[in-house]
Amino acid sequence: MKCEFSTDLSPNECLDRIRDQTDVLSRWKGLLGFQYNKGNQPIVSKIDGHGFRLHKRLWFRNGCQTFLYGILDNQGQGTSIRCELGMSRTTKGIIFFVVTFAILAGIANMLFGNEIQDQAGTGILSMCAWSLSPTIVLAIAATFTLFGRFLARHEASFLKQSLTSILDARAV
Numbered sequence: 330m331k332c333e334f335s336t337d338l339s340p341n342e343c344l345d346r347i348r349d350q351t352d353v354l355s356r357w358k359g360l361l362g363f364q365y366n367k368g369n370q371p372i373v374s375k376i377d378g379h380g381f382r383l384h385k386r387l388w389f390r391n392g393c394q395t396f397l398y399g400i401l402d403n404q405g406q407g408t409s410i411r412c413e414l415g416m417s418r419t420t421k422g423i424i425f426f427v428v429t430f431a432i433l434a435g436i437a438n439m440l441f442g443n444e445i446q447d448q449a450g451t452g453i454l455s456m457c458a459w460s461l462s463p464t465i466v467l468a469i470a471a472t473f474t475l476f477g478r479f480l481a482r483h484e485a486s487f488l489k490q491s492l493t494s495i496l497d498a499r500a501v
Contacts, residue, residue, distance in 0.1 A: 331413050333412065334501060350370065372386065380398070392420050395415065
């Protein structure tokens with residue numbers, strides 16, 4: 330989901346406010362999930378040049394958590410903030426990889442599964458397990474993704490409200 334805000338602050342003032350009112354995540358702290366809980370601000374941020382990333386502090390780890398990615402553009406006497414809300418790019422990549430693997434495994438099973446099973450002389454139980462494996466992987470991936478997104482269902486509105494509060498911004 331994309332959104333845009335504007336504020337009367339300069340881009341540097343916006344970044345200073347984000348630093349002051351959030352817990353800034355260093356590059357190395359972001360690699361381990363348990364380190365997100367250090368600090369006392371409700372929002373954790375990562376700042377990179379004129380871009381930033383915000384996410385809600387959680388007491389548990391949720392790979393499908395909502396992130397707000399923002400880019401600051403100088404607009405004369407103010408700043409335009411272009412935002413995108415969604416799951417982290419890493420999570421999207423992992424989901425894409427798992428789904429692609431499961432689909433390719435299913436196609437390979439449909440094309441070559443019977444020949445492999447006939448040559449190995451396997452029984453009906455292993456044939457069923459081999460046939461259902463891609464479906465089970467897809468079902469597990471879908472379940473974890475849907476459950477994670479269910480837990481993150483109110484985070485997008487929380488992040489937008491927090492950003493407008495921190496930067497005294499208004500929706501465009």
